[in-house]
């Protein structure tokens with residue numbers, strides 16, 4: 338017997354907490370069983386249970402493709418992917434399986450890549466054996482000794498950059514007896530992304546190494562795009578169903594405080610391991626880690642998946658939706674629910690903003706397109722204080738509708754108010770205000786131009802257009818307000 342095998346056998350027999358079935362599956366044997374081809378799925382889909390009662394030889398074919406994909410509406414990024422998606426294809430095997438892993442690197446790739454699977458016992462988790470140049474393939478074999486939900490990722494230097502570009506995914510190693518059946522399974526993976534442009538800045542965005550080193554992401558996303566799990570792409574289920582989420586965190590930097598607004602996880606297999614905790618509100622998913630959550634759906638409506646480090650959800654994109662259809666149960670929840678409490682009309686907002694961005698890029702941006710985009714942006718940004726009607730709140734938030742203060746300002750002054758905020762005594766339509774408007778320099782030049790054009794052309798205001806170039810000029814000339822984004 339080879340020393341390594343002897344060691345593994347000894348280790349398996351010595352493990353006190355392992356069940357007999359687990360021991361049997363861990364026991365190395367030359368017998369690999371039938372050969373099957375692994376079913377790989379793109380997120381948010383999960384492959385069906387293996388349904389096998391004994392180990393098999395499982396052949397996995399995974400192709401690395403570098404490709405431009407949307408990161409937000411109207412913004413794209415050159416992701417490096419395992420299987421063409423971020424996160425990469427979901428792989429599902431059974432404990433005791435022998436996995437023959439084929440890693441292909443598409444000829445169009447510019448970089449070499451490899452794979453480190455956290456479910457592999459062996460140096461580098463397969464990294465050294467799978468280093469693959471563009472247009473080449475590698476093969477290595479491993480035995481899935483331990484059950485659990487594991488992250489895989491690229492580990493080619495610079496490792497952080499490969500991971501930041503989306504090179505990660507999940508591999509589930511089912512326990513020998515399989516997992517209890519549920520009605521629906523979903524695959525969700527968080528990641529942080531670093532672009533030179535601001536959040537939602539239009540066009541193809543480049544990777545920003547310094548932001549990555551500083552751990553200051555532009556985006557924090559589920560499944561690689563701000564809209565991966567919203568609108569038509571929301572996860573869908575029905576009242577009465579049991580749902581299982583396989584949630585990973587690719588990082589590269591942030592730890593996720595994973596939460597589903599309005600749900601309680603009946604069970605969480607924390608850290609993707611063997612034990613579960615019950616009745617959990619928020620669970621940590623470490624960078625390079627995973628967890629499994631299960632819950633029953635009792636009440637219809639939209640449940641919002643977030644990283645509860647909450648600025649990430651509302652200002653960096655870490656937000657998805659689980660839409661549950663079915664009959665209401667007023668004994669559990671009264672039913673006065675409004676989906677838009679958290680989301681607003683996100684889909685419509687993004688569509689108008691996207692149209693304006695496309696026209697701006699083509700040099701054909703019309704005033705009406707600016708107004709439409711500005712209206713959508715105003716609704717998520719300014720309306721909380723100044724109200725949808727622009728009427729403000731007496732004594733607290735001044736009106737923007739027919740505001741004499743506003744009409745007396747030059748466009749540049751309005752831009753300055755948005756970038757730097759406003760505080761101290763002012764008088765609007767004869768009323769005194771002495772309050773604080775926070776700076777909103779996180780908005781892009783386009784966004785500010787569109788919002789101000791909307792305001793100027795609404796509610797009986799004076800009707801001028803504000804152009805991006807004006808915003809750009811003021812931003813250059815304005816020192817950063819205290820408390821504004823760095």
Ligand SMILES: [Cu+2]
Nearest residue numbers: 450491493499
């Ligand atoms: Cu890579």
